[in-house]
Amino acid sequence: xxxxxxxxxxxxxxxxxxxxxxxxxxxxxxxxxxxxxxxxxxxxxxxxxxxxxxxxxxxxxxxxxxxxxxxxxxxxxxxxxxxxxxxxxxxxxxxxxxxxxxxxxxxxxxxxxxxxxxxxxxxxxxxxxxxxxxxxxxxxxxxxxxxxxxxxxxxxxxxxxxxxxxxxxxxxxxxxxxxxxxxxxxxxxxxxxxxxxxxxxxxxxxxxxxxxxxxxxxxxxxxxxxxxxxxxxxxxxxxxxxxxxxxxxxxxxxxxxxxxxxxxxxxxxxxxxxxxxxxxxxxxxxxxxxxxxxxxxxxxxxxxxxxxxxxxxxxxxxxxxxxxxxxxxxxxxxxxxxxxxxxxxxxxxxxxxxxxxxxxxxxxxxxxxxxxxxxxxxxxxxxxxxxxxxxxxxxxxxxxxxxxxxxxxxxxxxxxxxxxxxxxxxxxxxxxxxxxxxxxxxxxxxxxxxxxxxxxxxxxxxxxxxxxxxxxxxxxxxxxxxxxxxxxxxxxxxxxxxxxxxxxxxxxxxxxxxxxxxxxxxxxxxxxxxxxxxxxxxxxxxxxxxxxxxxxxxxxxxxxxxxxxxxxxxxxxxxxxxxxxxxxxxxxxxxxxxxxxxxxxxxxxxxxxxxxxxxxxxxxxxxxxxxxxxxxxxxxxxxxxxxxxxxxxxxxxxxxxxxxxxxxxxxxxxxxxxxxxxxxxxxxxxxxxxxxxxxxxxxxxxxxxxxxxxxxxxxxxxxxxxxxxxxxxxxxxxxxxxxxxxxxxxx
Amino acid sequence: xxxxxxxxxxxxxxxxxxxxxxxxxxxxxxxxxxxxxxxxxxxxxxxxxxxxxxxxxxxxxxxxxxxxxxxxxxxxxxxxxx
Numbered sequence: 001x002x003x004x005x006x007x008x009x010x011x012x013x014x015x016x017x018x019x020x021x022x023x024x025x026x027x028x029x030x031x032x033x034x035x036x037x038x039x040x041x042x043x044x045x046x047x048x049x050x051x052x053x054x055x056x057x058x059x060x061x062x063x064x065x066x067x068x069x070x071x072x073x074x075x076x077x078x079x080x081x082x083x084x085x086x087x088x089x090x091x092x093x094x095x096x097x098x099x100x101x102x103x104x105x106x107x108x109x110x111x112x113x114x115x116x117x118x119x120x121x122x123x124x125x126x127x128x129x130x131x132x133x134x135x136x137x138x139x140x141x142x143x144x145x146x147x148x149x150x151x152x153x154x155x156x157x158x159x160x161x162x163x164x165x166x167x168x169x170x171x172x173x174x175x176x177x178x179x180x181x182x183x184x185x186x187x188x189x190x191x192x193x194x195x196x197x198x199x200x201x202x203x204x205x206x207x208x209x210x211x212x213x214x215x216x217x218x219x220x221x222x223x224x225x226x227x228x229x230x231x232x233x234x235x236x237x238x239x240x241x242x243x244x245x246x247x248x249x250x251x252x253x254x255x256x257x258x259x260x261x262x263x264x265x266x267x268x269x270x271x272x273x274x275x276x277x278x279x280x281x282x283x284x285x286x287x288x289x290x291x292x293x294x295x296x297x298x299x300x301x302x303x304x305x306x307x308x309x310x311x312x313x314x315x316x317x318x319x320x321x322x323x324x325x326x327x328x329x330x331x332x333x334x335x336x337x338x339x340x341x342x343x344x345x346x347x348x349x350x351x352x353x354x355x356x357x358x359x360x361x362x363x364x365x366x367x368x369x370x371x372x373x374x375x376x377x378x379x380x381x382x383x384x385x386x387x388x389x390x391x392x393x394x395x396x397x398x399x400x401x402x403x404x405x406x407x408x409x410x411x412x413x414x415x416x417x418x419x420x421x422x423x424x425x426x427x428x429x430x431x432x433x434x435x436x437x438x439x440x441x442x443x444x445x446x447x448x449x450x451x452x453x454x455x456x457x458x459x460x461x462x463x464x465x466x467x468x469x470x471x472x473x474x475x476x477x478x479x480x481x482x483x484x485x486x487x488x489x490x491x492x493x494x495x496x497x498x499x500x501x502x503x504x505x506x507x508x509x510x511x512x513x514x515x516x517x518x519x520x521x522x523x524x525x526x527x528x529x530x531x532x533x534x535x536x537x538x539x540x541x542x543x544x545x546x547x548x549x550x551x552x553x554x555x556x557x558x559x560x561x562x563x564x565x566x567x568x569x570x571x572x573x574x575x576x577x578x579x580x581x582x583x584x585x586x587x588x589x590x591x592x593x594x595x596x597x598x599x600x601x602x603x604x605x606x607x608x609x610x611x612x613x614x615x616x617x618x619x620x621x622x623x624x625x626x627x628x629x630x631x632x633x634x635x636x637x638x639x640x641x642x643x644x645x646x647x648x649x650x651x652x653x654x655x656x657x658x659x660x661x662x663x664x665x666x667x668x669x670x671x672x673x674x675x676x677x678x679x680x681x682x683x684x685x686x687x688x689x690x691x692x693x694x695x696x697x698x699x700x701x702x703x704x705x706x707x708x709x710x711x712x713x714x715x716x717x718x719x720x721x722x723x724x725x726x727x728x729x730x731x732x733x734x735x736x737x738x739x740x741x742x743x744x745x746x747x
Numbered sequence: 748x749x750x751x752x753x754x755x756x757x758x759x760x761x762x763x764x765x766x767x768x769x770x771x772x773x774x775x776x777x778x779x780x781x782x783x784x785x786x787x788x789x790x791x792x793x794x795x796x797x798x799x800x801x802x803x804x805x806x807x808x809x810x811x812x813x814x815x816x817x818x819x820x821x822x823x824x825x826x827x828x829x
Contacts, residue, residue, distance in 0.1 A: 063785035067778040096811040097787050257784040296801035395802035503814040
């Protein structure tokens with residue numbers, strides 16, 4: 001009869017856990033977050049020997065203590081969810097440290113299967129492992145050599161999983177094969193006896209394991225209600241710990257870890273043979289260049305620059321294509337459909353086109369950006385360079401209270417804040433992830449640029465570039481100050497987590513691994529943010545459609561709509577910053593949808609009409625289809641052009657060099673007529689209030705897509721806090737600039 | 748503990764590239780200390796300094812057959828013999 005099994009994959013980072021997971025589950029996987037944590041949860045299904053098997057990929061960890069979210073998740077799952085089998089994935093080339101966590105897993109009494117992964121690499125390095133002896137030394141668990149990347153050993157692994165799952169019914173005994181030494185063993189025995197007398201504890205945990213955890217001073221175990229209220233048990237623990245310290249001169253925790261490693265060293269000595277002279281590996285040779293004293297920093301900067309170029313520029317033609325297809329053919333078809341059912345020219349048509357389609361569109365345009373970012377991150381992580389990037393940059397980032405790995409998300413933020421939020425996943429500690437995501441929203445993204453450009457050219461003419469540059473600098477400055485502030489307040493009780501980081505061997509990434517990485521994360525973005533973005537753009541549409549000073553629904557001028565009225569009510573707040581006119585406030589309100597919308601709204605309220613006009617005559621279907629194909633072709637050619645142009649753009653950073661950029665489709669003559677808007681702005685703003693307005697646009701609530709991404713990753717509280725903080729800071733800085741400018745006579 | 752005995756200690760951050768040492772004692776406290784021990788920095792383990800990062804900090808070490816990087820401030824709490 002077919003049965004349902006649940007198995008878990010556990011092991012150190014970089015041991016090839018994901019590759020084994022992908023090989024077992026194929027495309028049948030789902031990515032989410034562990035409840036209440038920012039740690040990714042991957043789950044998939046596999047069919048093994050006619051049985052349905054749910055495979056849970058536990059986060060990569062080095063130990064089973066409760067000190068980090070990853071470790072606590074792994075441990076709780078293994079101890080409380082009673083999986084039918086736990087596959088411990090280890091890197092066969094680095095057995096000693098990998099086995100440390102395996103031993104802890106076996107100690108919980110869980111049915112463990114050991115996957116000796118990357119056995120091919122180990123053999124190539126001349127490492128020989130006696131599997132039988134290793135299995136015996138680990139209490140008889142199955143040991144299966146695998147090379148998941150090539151698919152070698154996967155059938156044997158499946159068989160071992162099935163065998164363990166079907167023959168180990170609730171085997172929860174904790175094997176006592178590590179001898180922790182006379183002092184600790186005596187204490188374990190005392191505590192174990194006490195635990196066996198307590199049904200609540202005895203049934204929830206393997207007694208020997210619980211005794212060891214108590215002696216290790218495990219915070220989670222000591223906080224259990226059944227332990228906290230048990231004076232007799234706590235006194236016995238105190239007494240035992242005191243006795244150990246007196247006899248052995250060390251605290252129990254240190255002794256236990258030392259003995260565990262001693263046990264493993266001994267086991268490895270008996271079962272693994274290495275060549276007597278260790279060859280310098282290819283990985284070490286690559287590393288001597290990439291983290292070289294002189295080349296390390298330039299190579300790092302070049303890599304980051306390339307990632308930035310890819311996210312910001314290479315994605316642009318594809319982004320324009322998606323935008324064009326949505327605002328062109330797709331809009332046409334929806335309109336045609338509505339006209340067919342007699343709703344043409346009504347407010348429903350306007351809601352569909354200007355509310356819903358444009359809302360969905362503003363989310364879909366992020367997809368090319370995210371696909372390219374996730375590709376870049378997958379390459380950096382899977383090759384092992386990401387750890388080196390952190391190694392090279394840590395000293396610099398540590399100055400502002402961040403980790404070396406924070407550099408990439410912050411840099412990506414200059415392209416777009418949404419991928420920056422997701423890029424923080426590469427950081428190990430939750431505090432670092434939250435702080436980096438928070439700060440990345442102050443990096444001036446590409447969507448804010450059109451605002452600076454239009455104001456710059458309206459007020460500063462040839463010196464417009466200075467305004468743009470100043471905005472980038474203000475963003476960085478605010479981020480640094482915010483970093484200092486948050487470290488001393490919100491994160492005061494969370495000391496900077498240790499840097500301590502493994503530098504894994506360089507490896508060639510697999511196509512399948514990269515593809516799954518991109519696909520899972522992009523799908524999760526669409527799934528997670530659609531509702532928020534849609535809701536926001538519909539709300540703005542409704543506000544603009546409701547007339548309050550005469551006019552009719554949907555055709556009312558913005559100034560007479562509820563939107564205009566609301567802006568008038570809010571506008572006095574901005575008077576001290578020099579832009580108290582309702583039009584500016586309205587632009588800021590709708591700019592929450594996306595910052596470039598600030599320009600669109602300003603243009604609507606100063607020179608144009610409310611909603612974009614819907615064409616009367618629609619082009620035939622054939623023409624639209626041809627248009628999609630033609631523009632897709634063009635977008636691909638332009639993507640190629642942008643990739644090629646990374647070279648001249650990089651070379652041109654050097655002073656005095658001018659390398660021409662490639663133009664595959666001839667020069668584009670892009671000159672939108674914005675003079676009408678510029679003169680309207682000159683009538684409504686002074687140069688000083690224009691600067692204050694731009695600073696506000698830079699700093700206030702990032703767009704709704706970023707807010708949605710943040711909520712998805714960090715939950716509503718952190719997101720509201722960020723939104724509130726950024727509003728307040730934006731106001732304070734804008735007011736300071738305006739009032740300070742007035743005092744200096746710059747008004 | 749007097750200053751005289753303190754200066755007699757040699758700590759992990761004092762190793763030069765290519766130098767090896769045996770770990771005598773792991774200092775620090777709580778989660779940080781436990782994490783170091785979990786990563787294999789335990790009494791009696793042999794450790795080799797590989798190199799410092801281009802900006803001088805952190806430092807790359809080789810321990811138990813793998814590469815680990817630590818900030819100087821973190822390496823300073825580990826007493827070694829070399």
